[in-house]
Amino acid sequence: MNTADNVVEMRSISKGFNGVSVLKDVSFDVRKGEVHALAGGNGAGKSTLMKILQGVYQADAGEILIGGKPAAINSIQDAKAAGIGMVFQEFSLVPSLTVAQNIFLAAEPLGRGGLIDDRTAVKRAREVFSEMEVDVDPRAEVSRLGTAYWQLTEIAKALAQNAQVLIMDEPTASLARHESEALFELIDRLKQRGISIIYISHRMDEVYRLADRITILRDGRHLLTAPLTDVTPEQIVEGIVGKKIEGQLSYRARDRVDHDGAPLLEVRGLNAGNRVRDVSFTLRPGEILGLAGLMGSGRTELARALFGIDQLDSGDVLLRGKKVNLASPQQAINAGVALIPEDRRAQGLVLEHSVQDNLLLPLLGQIQRGPLLDGAKGKALSASLIKRFAVKVAHPNRPVRLLSGGNQQKVVIAKWLGTDPDILILDEPTAGVDIGTKSEILDMIRELASAGKAVIVISSEYPELLAVSDRVLVLKDGSIIRDIPRSEIADEEYLQLAVQGV
Amino acid sequence: MSKSNTIAPRDTAARNFGTVLKELDWRRYVIYIGFVVVFIFFAILLRDQGFLSPNNLLNIFRQTATITVIAVGMTYVIACAEIDLSVGSVAGLSSVCTAMALSQFGLVPGILAGLAVGLVVGSINGALVSLLGIPSFLVTLGMLGIAVGVAQWITASAPQPILNDTFNTLFGSGNFGPVPGLVVWSAIFVAIGAVVLNRTRFGRQVLATGGNRNAADFTGINTKRIKFQVLLISAMAASVAGMLYAGRLQSGRFQWGSGDELSAIAAVILGGTSLFGGFGSIIGTLFGALLIGLINNGLILAGLDSSQQQVVRGAIIILAVAMARKK
Numbered sequence: 001m002n003t004a005d006n007v008v009e010m011r012s013i014s015k016g017f018n019g020v021s022v023l024k025d026v027s028f029d030v031r032k033g034e035v036h037a038l039a040g041g042n043g044a045g046k047s048t049l050m051k052i053l054q055g056v057y058q059a060d061a062g063e064i065l066i067g068g069k070p071a072a073i074n075s076i077q078d079a080k081a082a083g084i085g086m087v088f089q090e091f092s093l094v095p096s097l098t099v100a101q102n103i104f105l106a107a108e109p110l111g112r113g114g115l116i117d118d119r120t121a122v123k124r125a126r127e128v129f130s131e132m133e134v135d136v137d138p139r140a141e142v143s144r145l146g147t148a149y150w151q152l153t154e155i156a157k158a159l160a161q162n163a164q165v166l167i168m169d170e171p172t173a174s175l176a177r178h179e180s181e182a183l184f185e186l187i188d189r190l191k192q193r194g195i196s197i198i199y200i201s202h203r204m205d206e207v208y209r210l211a212d213r214i215t216i217l218r219d220g221r222h223l224l225t226a227p228l229t230d231v232t233p234e235q236i237v238e239g240i241v242g243k244k245i246e247g248q249l250s251y252r253a254r255d256r257v258d259h260d261g262a263p264l265l266e267v268r269g270l271n272a273g274n275r276v277r278d279v280s281f282t283l284r285p286g287e288i289l290g291l292a293g294l295m296g297s298g299r300t301e302l303a304r305a306l307f308g309i310d311q312l313d314s315g316d317v318l319l320r321g322k323k324v325n326l327a328s329p330q331q332a333i334n335a336g337v338a339l340i341p342e343d344r345r346a347q348g349l350v351l352e353h354s355v356q357d358n359l360l361l362p363l364l365g366q367i368q369r370g371p372l373l374d375g376a377k378g379k380a381l382s383a384s385l386i387k388r389f390a391v392k393v394a395h396p397n398r399p400v401r402l403l404s405g406g407n408q409q410k411v412v413i414a415k416w417l418g419t420d421p422d423i424l425i426l427d428e429p430t431a432g433v434d435i436g437t438k439s440e441i442l443d444m445i446r447e448l449a450s451a452g453k454a455v456i457v458i459s460s461e462y463p464e465l466l467a468v469s470d471r472v473l474v475l476k477d478g479s480i481i482r483d484i485p486r487s488e489i490a491d492e493e494y495l496q497l498a499v500q501g502v
Numbered sequence: 503m504s505k506s507n508t509i510a511p512r513d514t515a516a517r518n519f520g521t522v523l524k525e526l527d528w529r530r531y532v533i534y535i536g537f538v539v540v541f542i543f544f545a546i547l548l549r550d551q552g553f554l555s556p557n558n559l560l561n562i563f564r565q566t567a568t569i570t571v572i573a574v575g576m577t578y579v580i581a582c583a584e585i586d587l588s589v590g591s592v593a594g595l596s597s598v599c600t601a602m603a604l605s606q607f608g609l610v611p612g613i614l615a616g617l618a619v620g621l622v623v624g625s626i627n628g629a630l631v632s633l634l635g636i637p638s639f640l641v642t643l644g645m646l647g648i649a650v651g652v653a654q655w656i657t658a659s660a661p662q663p664i665l666n667d668t669f670n671t672l673f674g675s676g677n678f679g680p681v682p683g684l685v686v687w688s689a690i691f692v693a694i695g696a697v698v699l700n701r702t703r704f705g706r707q708v709l710a711t712g713g714n715r716n717a718a719d720f721t722g723i724n725t726k727r728i729k730f731q732v733l734l735i736s737a738m739a740a741s742v743a744g745m746l747y748a749g750r751l752q753s754g755r756f757q758w759g760s761g762d763e764l765s766a767i768a769a770v771i772l773g774g775t776s777l778f779g780g781f782g783s784i785i786g787t788l789f790g791a792l793l794i795g796l797i798n799n800g801l802i803l804a805g806l807d808s809s810q811q812q813v814v815r816g817a818i819i820i821l822a823v824a825m826a827r828k829k
């Protein structure tokens with residue numbers, strides 16, 4: 001192929017924020033109809049590179065060519081006009097408007113007298129969806145739809161604007177497995193129609209399933225671009241992490257679990273809302289319990305109930321044999337329970353506050369001196385957490401919003417582990433973290449358990465669940481349908497069938 | 503991404519009637535139900551006091567007209583996730599400026615003076631909020647004091663009589679055929695307000711900015727301009743309301759409109775516009791204003807004095823906010 005086939009070419013892009021260089025001389029190109037994976041560790045600069053392509057940021061140096069011709073992309077509108085569409089997950093939909101209204105936002109079809117013709121919008125939205133071969137009601141209000149539909153709406157929005165290149169930044173991070181599979185099929189169809197896709201993901205299986213070529217960034221530099229047929233998964237991991245990682249996703253039996261000892265946590269006949277139904281289980285010190293199930297199976301709701309966010313309708317929770325009342329997160333924290341929530345931006349962080357303030361929020365009791373907070377102690381404590389969890393941050397006083405996605409997740413985890421809980425519940429702990437960090441987090445979970453704590457891990461990634469769990473509970477419609485010791489789970493497929501209730 | 507015909511809501515588990523009811527967005531319809539209930543209540547309770555007489559019913563419309571006009575502008579502001587506390591004082595200042603310019607220079611300059619008040623105050627509010635990023639709550643709270651202070655100052659607290667009959671007929675005292683002028687004014691505002699909010703790009707962009715400012719920005723909407731414009735619209739509507747006060751009461755006075763910001767906000771919220779932005783219903787606002795007028799009227803007929811009326815009105819505002827609350 002010659003360069004004329006490149007729909008997008010970014011040449012020698014450099015970019016810094018406040019003097020900190022984030023991208024250094026990075027080149028990147030996309031061919032017509034290809035899926036190009038963009039990989040790299042947390043903070044490597046993937047999202048920043050894509051935001052430059054989209055006109056959100058302007059590069060300090062370098063040039064962008066669209067269809068072989070130099071293009072000035074100084075705003076989102078410029079990028080749109082150049083046929084570049086973005087599938088964000090957080091920003092670009094207005095929840096209070098309908099699907100069709102969102103798709104044509106600021107480009108509404110106008111009818112008589114210059115008034116908006118919503119009927120035509122609905123009709124055209126239907127056409128876009130039928131080309132995508134998916135079924136979405138254009139008149140539904142977006143706030144009432146699940147994540148998968150948000151994404152389809154985003155994609156439809158880009159396609160309705162004639163996007164030739166679609167950027168997807170970790171699109172499966174909040175999708176259930178079958179939803180991801182539907183997305184992959186959609187990507188295949190889009191590819192056949194000549195649409196190019198830039199695909200950012202930390203999940204290796206997805207990259208192999210979808211991508212034609214891969215580009216790896218490390219610390220803001222371009223490391224390699226190659227067809228996937230030419231690189232092995234090990235080479236990719238090594239490229240991303242910068243060192244060899246072995247056996248990170250294999251299960252290591254730990255003999256620490258005392259199966260006859262007294263349970264740390266005992267849950268009896270728990271009912272909460274309509275997503276937790278008659279749940280009973282026990283958790284022993286040193287044990288890692290995996291919760292598997294489809295989206296909506298009640299895993300998150302169970303975690304919320306145990307952490308005192310959702311009220312219990314009936315049932316008992318016993319900690320070390322004593323009945324406890326977990327009516328609020330405060331009580332749960334005092335009882336030694338910690339929850340690392342699934343949606344870090346909404347539930348785990350105060351985005352505008354500094355990294356340090358976020359880290360110290362649950363630890364204020366530890367740094368108190370009399371009625372006042374001890375600033376120096378707080379600083380030292382947060383510095384030690386940042387170091388222990390290798391959070392990549394320019395300065396602890398910068399707002400957490402400026403961290404890359406994976407580093408935000410590290411802050412959430414660090415924040416809660418600082419409280420030294422007895423029972424730790426992690427809801428999708430590795431969503432959005434890179435492979436290196438993922439193995440660090442999994443190691444941390446194992447370490448905690450070995451130190452006699454009990455851990456509950458919720459994850460939609462089966463390899464990860466199998467790598468750490470000593471026991472897996474399978475939930476369906478809010479009830480436990482299987483309770484399987486790790487030793488009885490032969491492989492991923494076995495677990496997948498169990499989850500589907502076969 | 504299922505292949506079902508209707509879109510599956512987030513909850514795919516079996517849902518009973520209770521959850522269906524819960525998901526129904528009753529917040530948006532509660533105003534109509536409330537309106538009918540209160541109406542029937544007063545109709546029965548106050549039938550001997552002449553509540554249902556055509557004259558009294560027209561009176562309700564007439565008395566709510568200014569609030570309706572203000573509330574139509576306020577709907578834009580609130581749907582855009584901002585607030586405008588200065589509207590009542592703007593109405594007062596506009597009535598005063600109109601009256602003074604009328605007596606000095608005549609009809610057209612009088613009307614222009616009133617509109618100029620809205621233009622100036624709205625532009626200042628809008629610029630401070632959108633360019634400097636000061637919360638509209640603070641900007642308009644300050645403006646509330648400034649506008650009423652200026653109005654009191656330039657008139658030395660004295661009422662400014664308006665002797666121009668054309669003005670008085672046009673703005674509030676007269677009828678258009680059989681219909682009171684005030685009713686026509688509020689009908690015009692409601693009609694234009696509803697069409698613009700629901701059927702124009704501008705209206706859609708107001709809702710988008712209020713619903714998710716980031717998303718609106720990323721879609722290429724100039725959200726700063728939208729914020730500026732809604733505050734301008736609100737002040738302009740308030741200045742027209744001030745002229746309606748002036749025409750109805752045939753004078754300009756700094757007190758006209760004082761406290762109207764609360765009634766207008768209550769009307770908007772009662773009407774189903776979200777205090778958090780993103781939703782707006784002008785027709786709902788109309789009914790919200792009418793409901794407040796209905797209650798005021800009923801309380802007067804029932805013989806409550808003005809202090810008691812204030813208590814009840816305050817309770818309505820709390821009720822309105824309680825109903826607008828997200829679960």
Ligand SMILES: Nc1ncnc2c1ncn2[C@@H]1O[C@H](COP(=O)(O)OP(=O)(O)OP(=O)(O)O)[C@@H](O)[C@H]1O
Nearest residue numbers: 017022042043044045046047048402403404405406
């Ligand atoms: N607006 C900003 N101001 C200052 N620094 C920023 C800003 N945006 C990004 N950064 C920094 O630039 C670096 C690269 O961030 P970027 O979001 O591009 O990483 P990423 O490769 O997408 O990582 P992840 O996989 O975690 O999402 C990070 O160190 C981040 O803190």
Ligand SMILES: [Mg+2]
Nearest residue numbers: 046047404405
């Ligand atoms: Mg990123």
